[in-house]
Amino acid sequence: MKNQFSRFRGSNSYIASEELQNSVNVAIALGKPLLIKGEPGTGKTMLAKSIADALGKPLIIWNIKSTTKAQEGLYVYDTVQRLYDSQFGDRDVSDIRQYIKLGKLGEAFVSDEQVVLLIDEIDKADLEFPNDLLWELDQMSFYIPETKETVVAKHRPIVVITSNAEKELPDAFLRRCIFHYIEFPDAERMKEIVEVHFPDLDRKLLEQCLEAFYWIRSLPNLQKKPSTSELLDWLQALVIGGINPRKIGEEIPFLGVLLKKNQDVETLLWNLRNPRGGRKPSFYSR
Amino acid sequence: MNQGELRFWDRVIVMFTEFFYELRAHGVPVSVNEWYTLLEALEKGLAGSSLTGFYYLCRAVLVKSETYYDKFDRAFASYFDGIETPESLPDKIWKWLDRELPENHRVRFDGTLRQYDIEELKRMLAERLAQQNEEHHGGNRWIGTGGTSPFGHSGYHPGGIRLGGESRNRSAVKVAAERRWADFTDDETLDTRQFQMALRKLRHFTTRFEGPRTELDIDATIEATGRNAGRLKLVWNRPRRNAIKVLLLMDSGGSMLAYSRLCNQLFTAMHRSSHFKDFQVYYFHNCIYDWLYPHPSCLRRDSIKTSDVLSNLDSDYRVILVGDASMAPSELTMPGGIIDWDLHNEEPGIAWLQRVKDRFEYSVWLNPIPASYWRWTEGAYTIKLIREVFPMYELTLNGLEQAIKCLKGRVV
Numbered sequence: 132m133k134n135q136f137s138r139f140r141g142s143n144s145y146i147a148s149e150e151l152q153n154s155v156n157v158a159i160a161l162g163k164p165l166l167i168k169g170e171p172g173t174g175k176t177m178l179a180k181s182i183a184d185a186l187g188k189p190l191i192i193w194n195i196k197s198t199t200k201a202q203e204g205l206y207v208y209d210t211v212q213r214l215y216d217s218q219f220g221d222r223d224v225s226d227i228r229q230y231i232k233l234g235k236l237g238e239a240f241v242s243d244e245q246v247v248l249l250i251d252e253i254d255k256a257d258l259e260f261p262n263d264l265l266w267e268l269d270q271m272s273f274y275i276p277e278t279k280e281t282v283v284a285k286h287r288p289i290v291v292i293t294s295n296a297e298k299e300l301p302d303a304f305l306r307r308c309i310f311h312y313i314e315f316p317d318a319e320r321m322k323e324i325v326e327v328h329f330p331d332l333d334r335k336l337l338e339q340c341l342e343a344f345y346w347i348r349s350l351p352n353l354q355k356k357p358s359t360s361e362l363l364d365w366l367q368a369l370v371i372g373g374i375n376p377r378k379i380g381e382e383i384p385f386l387g388v389l390l391k392k393n394q395d396v397e398t399l400l401w402n403l404r405n406p407r408g409g410r411k412p413s414f415y416s417r
Numbered sequence: 418m419n420q421g422e423l424r425f426w427d428r429v430i431v432m433f434t435e436f437f438y439e440l441r442a443h444g445v446p447v448s449v450n451e452w453y454t455l456l457e458a459l460e461k462g463l464a465g466s467s468l469t470g471f472y473y474l475c476r477a478v479l480v481k482s483e484t485y486y487d488k489f490d491r492a493f494a495s496y497f498d499g500i501e502t503p504e505s506l507p508d509k510i511w512k513w514l515d516r517e518l519p520e521n522h523r524v525r526f527d528g529t530l531r532q533y534d535i536e537e538l539k540r541m542l543a544e545r546l547a548q549q550n551e552e553h554h555g556g557n558r559w560i561g562t563g564g565t566s567p568f569g570h571s572g573y574h575p576g577g578i579r580l581g582g583e584s585r586n587r588s589a590v591k592v593a594a595e596r597r598w599a600d601f602t603d604d605e606t607l608d609t610r611q612f613q614m615a616l617r618k619l620r621h622f623t624t625r626f627e628g629p630r631t632e633l634d635i636d637a638t639i640e641a642t643g644r645n646a647g648r649l650k651l652v653w654n655r656p657r658r659n660a661i662k663v664l665l666l667m668d669s670g671g672s673m674l675a676y677s678r679l680c681n682q683l684f685t686a687m688h689r690s691s692h693f694k695d696f697q698v699y700y701f702h703n704c705i706y707d708w709l710y711p712h713p714s715c716l717r718r719d720s721i722k723t724s725d726v727l728s729n730l731d732s733d734y735r736v737i738l739v740g741d742a743s744m745a746p747s748e749l750t751m752p753g754g755i756i757d758w759d760l761h762n763e764e765p766g767i768a769w770l771q772r773v774k775d776r777f778e779y780s781v782w783l784n785p786i787p788a789s790y791w792r793w794t795e796g797a798y799t800i801k802l803i804r805e806v807f808p809m810y811e812l813t814l815n816g817l818e819q820a821i822k823c824l825k826g827r828v829v
Contacts, residue, residue: 153473157463161454161478168483197691211633211651218649258613298689299610305481306450312483 138186145174145181146323154311155182161309164250164268164290166300169313172358175293178313179249182289189242191288192249193235195256201263204236204250205273205282227277236267237282245286254294261304269307316359318345328363329370336376340366343379347389350402357389364388436496443492445485454478611814612686619735619821620659620692630655662695663687664730664777668740669713670703670756672796676785679812680739683783687737697734699726703744703756704766705773717760723769727776735824736773736780739812742803743786743796750802770806781820782807788816 139155141147147155155178158165167175183190193204209230217224233241239248253261267273271284292308294300316324318341325337340362348356357365368385378384383403390396440447455478458464464471472493480489630653637652644650665687667680687696699709699721708720747754748766755762762769774780782803784791788811791800803809808823810816 150473153470154477157458157474157477160461160463161458163454166481214649214651258610258617298613301610302446302448302481306448308481309477310481311477312486 139182140185142181142185144184144327145177146320146327147178147181148314148320151178151311151313154309158291158309159289162287164292164308166292166294166305166308166310167313168294168296168310170315170356170358171295172360173313173315174359175313176249176251179247179251179291179293182291183247186247186289188244188289189246190249191235191239191242191246192251194251195253195260197255197257199256199260201256201260201267202234204234204264205267206234206237206275207232208277228280231275231278233282236264237273239288239290240271240273240282240284242288243285246288248288248290250290250292252295253292254296254298254300258298258301262301265304265307315348321359321362324359325363325366329366332366332370333376336369336374336379337366339376339379340369343383344389347383347399350398352398353390353395354392355390355395361389436492439496440479440489440492443488443495445480445488445492447479451479610686612682612817613690615814615817615821616686616690617692618818619661619663619824621661621825632656659692659694660733661693662731662734663693663697664734664736665696665698666705666709666736666738666773667698667700667713668703668738669700669710669715670740670744672703672741672743673785676741676812679785683739683812683817695734697730701740703740704748705769706755706760706762706764706766707769708760723772727772730777732777734777736777737820737824738773738780738782738807740782740784741786741796742782742784742800742809743794744799746798746802749799767802767806770803774806779824779826780807781823782809783812783816783820784809785812787811787813 138159139147139152141152155165167178169175179192180190182188208227209232213224213227213230216222222229235250236248239246268290271287272281274281321341321344322337325332325341329337344357344362344365347353365385365388368388369379372385374384383389383399386396386399390399437447437452455475458474458478464474475493476486476489480486632654634652634654637654638650641650641652642648665684667684673680684698687693687698690696699711700713700715701709702715705723707723708717709723709726710716710720712719744756744766745754748756750765750767752763752765753761754765784800786794786796786800791797791804791809794800800809808820810820810823
């Protein structure tokens with residue numbers, strides 16, 4: 132059994148902490164869904180892709196919206212098409228099976244090889260949504276009354292579920308998951324992450340940027356803290372704009388890339404003009 | 418499985434049974450299911466292949482919210498006695514597993530806690546302050562909130578030193594308040610789900626909205642198809658949606674500080690309840706006067722005229738006021754009674770409250786003070802006056818449910 136463990140070690144384009152690797156491998160070995168929480172931009176969604184890449188398995192993504200119903204993940208019965216067909220007689224309407232369309236979860240079940248199934252942003256849906264999937268995720272099967280068929284997973288998919296903590300998830304659901312909270316990366320790890328995306332970035336520029344970035348994140352009363360993706364966009368903008376690294380700490384060019392809310396921009400400008408306790412605190416030390 | 422292995426697993430199971438209760442004692446909500454999962458994982462060797470993995474394995478399987486990570490760490494450290502870094506854990510665990518059944522040298526919660534005299538307490542406090550370098554809540558040794566250590570607050574040691582916080586047990590023999598312990602009380606997780614479930618009932622479904630007709634109306638389709646001499650005629654409906662709009666008015670005055678956690682829970686729950694058609698929040702300081710504030714800080718510069726708010730919102734907004742309704746009588750009944758010294762109100766607060774009440778069809782007042790205290794608390798007089806204007810409920814799950822019934826026009 133031991134060789135089942137430690138299969139996932141991150142991938143070339145995704146840096147996973149040892150903790151995270153552990154959680155992923157525990158979830159895989161136990162065949163339980165892995166619930167991932169964390170600040171936006173900590174790479175929750177990317178994780179599933181990375182697992183799929185690293186293990187060489189196909190990835191199926193089920194994006195959850197506020198209107199998504201659990202049923203849609205299993206299958207949809209296209210009544211209307213069948214009614215139309217019954218009028219025009221194009222197809223044999225007595226064969227209900229052709230009007231059953233499998234959802235993402237259904238697809239993952241019938242796949243001929245094991246897949247990675249990402250249920251993205253599960254907290255967007257209705258409060259009861261996770262409860263409606265308990266049986267299916269536990270048993271890895273569901274029943275289609277219309278065709279009197281039971282769909283059973285050929286290979287138990289590796290299920291990764293992400294949540295932004297917009298809603299609290301029901302206990303019964305949580306009990307069945309392996310849980311991992313992705314911490315916001317510290318400056319050291321952030322450096323590694325940035326280097327994956329920009330291998331030949333000027334060191335000076337990177338250090339100045341990280342210092343400014345973590346300083347901005349430390350500001351109180353920020354409505355939306357900039358995240359990794361915003362930092363990456365910002366670096367891109369700075370490289371293209373050819374900004375002198377020394378200027379970054381003083382004026383923070385391309386501010387709009389980092390902060391998306393007017394109020395936050397004002398907060399930042401105010402703090403730039405009135406540095407509390409003299410100089411900006413340096414969160415990034417070499 | 419040979420004899421030796423069997424005994425090994427026996428010991429593991431005994432060990433984890435104790436650890437299980439240790440976690441629960443520290444407030445980590447672990448269930449038996451999760452505990453079995455952990456045993457299953459151990460049997461599969463998921464902790465064995467990497468020694469540091471043991472800690473992460475336990476955490477990944479047993480803890481389901483980052484807000485419990487800290488409690489888990491403390492339970493872990495307390496159970497494995499003094500081990501603080503995951504690196505030093507494994508050796509100790511395996512050594513311990515090699516022993517016969519682990520002896521129990523932790524203090525059980527059985528009423529045998531020692532009574533210390535004040536000098537002894539002071540000396541121990543000094544020692545522990547010197548040793549402790551992180552936050553602790555619960556547990557029986559370190560300084561923090563809850564638990565049975567003689568130091569900290571909100572705990573239950575029958576003869577201890579209270580460090581800041583509110584006095585909840587009369588036995589705290591001396592207050593040695595230090596600022597650095599003051600902010601710790603917010604480590605409790607907000608279980609807003611219950612509030613959210615209650616708020617779900619605050620809905621009134623209607624199909625009278627603009628938007629695409631996307632739902633097949635089966636009955637109407639059959640009817641229409643029948644009238645159409647059997648040729649299929651589909652009838653579509655708009656999906657039903659909640660028509661309820663909510664206006665939340667919250668007191669953020671000084672006396673509300675004591676209830677901030679409760680109010681936060683309510684606010685978070687309402688904020689996350691995506692089923693309202695619209696949700697507006699304003700804050701006030703003790704009582705409503707000419708101005709409302711979009712932020713709890715109630716800063717003069719971003720205030721909004723109360724009359725504007727009232728005229729901008731339709732009368733079908735359901736209004737929820739949250740406040741302790743406790744203030745000086747003058748604040749409620751006299752012109753110029755406003756508590757902020759640099760402001761002046763022409764009309765007494767009660768007139769403004771009445772105006773809010775009259776403007777909207779349904780409104781309730783939620784009071785974080787338990788209803789049984791309303792007649793006896795220091796704010797009893799103003800509570801009585803305000804109750805004559807608004808139906809008042811206590812801010813509990815039960816109270817909220819009643820308030821919601823009232824907002825739906827079922828009970829008055």
